[in-house]
Amino acid sequence: MNAMTDLNANANGDTKANRSLLRFITAGSVDDGKSTLIGRLLFDSKGIFADQLAAVSRAKHKRTVGDTIDLSLLTDGLEAEREQGITIDVAYRYFATPKRKFIIADTPGHEQYTRNMVTGASTADAVIILIDVSKVTLREDGGVDLLTQTKRHSTIAKLLQIQHVVVAVNKMDLIGYDQAIYDRIVAEYQQFATSLGLKDITAIPLSALTGDNVVEKSTNTPWYSGPTLIDLLESLSVYDESHSAPFRFPVQLVARHNGHAAKDFRGYMGRIESGVVNVGDTLVVQPSGQSATVKEIVTFDGSLQSATAGQSVTLVLNEYVDVSRGDMLAGSTQPATLLKQVTADVCWMADEPLDLRRKYWLKHGTRQTAAKFARIDTLLDVNTQQRHPAEGLKLNDIARVQLTVQQPLAADAYDAIRATGAFILIDEVTHQTVAAGMIRIDA
Known part of the structure; x- marks a missing residue:
């Protein structure tokens, strides 16, 4: 929890000491290499501890030969996941580079666990769609048949408004790093993405198992001039539109104390989901439609003149209005x-x-x-x-x-x-x- 708190705290700042936070998920069909890719990112970026590495090396359900580390075990934490060689639950991992901090959600590939993918994607800024080159069907007309789960996860990414889509064409080592096959897969996905309405798409040829183009540039793909996966993730812009959106404040709790005193206190506690609020702003209570003005914005560290999306505050109003948990305080000019x-x-x-x-x-x-x-x-x-x-x-x-x-x-x-x-x-x-x-x- 401390790591999570630290990441969220640093993500809200604009000082040079803070590194921006990117939340991303991996998605794809069964055994496309999602867990292995995350394990490779953690391993090559020095994002795991020595005791974790030792535990993985001793694991009884390794899927690698000899002393080779099974990097997928860094995220497949459930015993059933390790026994079956599949991801069942959403696994969150945290790591950082000198340029950025990351929260990764490793989501299942099985169709029956699509609901888990929805859960992991709900807060993501980017999605890595993995395509296993050994599973796609190359058609005689030059096209490619993408797997149903690839289409399903891309559809969910569109529905959930995920900003960035990274197409990781994985296991390139199995086809001898053939550029022609890679180009056919990317062209087919681009065509499908266009029909969906996905726009910000970047494709990368890689091998999670061998590390090609994950953290280090691969000499096996001299024809590829784009960034490595980690370079791309470090450069993706994360624009939080909630700051410029109309003010929304779902009330979580009505706070009162010293009710017997002459100066009674009544505040409305919650998290600002979008927009900005200032002392003196006129708000509307929804659904009742009553209006009130902001008298004070209270936080644990003291009162503020203004607060913005992502902050948890207590709002004190000038007027006595009926506000309860579940009500929404919204900007009077642009209510919900x-x-x-x-x-x-x-x-x-x-x-x-x-x-x-x-x-x-x-x-x-x-x-x-x-x-x-x-x-x-x-x-x-x-x-x-x-x-x-x-x-x-x-x-x-x-x-x-x-x-x-x-x-x-x-x-x-x-x-x-x-x-x-x-x-x-x-x-x-x-x-x-x-x-x-x-x-x-x-x-």
């Missing part, structure tokens, strides 16, 4: 949209299929309310990107749906503000998360 009918793209994450007759809990920010599916509009085919009618949802399905909520949501389109455009659905009986959703609001 109040929704009783919610249009959203959802990824179904439960083993049990959707039951349209049931109610679910919808968790949006700090508000939780009952919700019911009004209808399923369309089901997305990840291979063709076509949408088709559907009567139900099963594990890993992605669909456009209509929800009816018991209490109105103060929300934004996910494309505009991720924090206030996202929600989860919870089974009211088992309390398991059954779906993750992204709100769509027509302009």
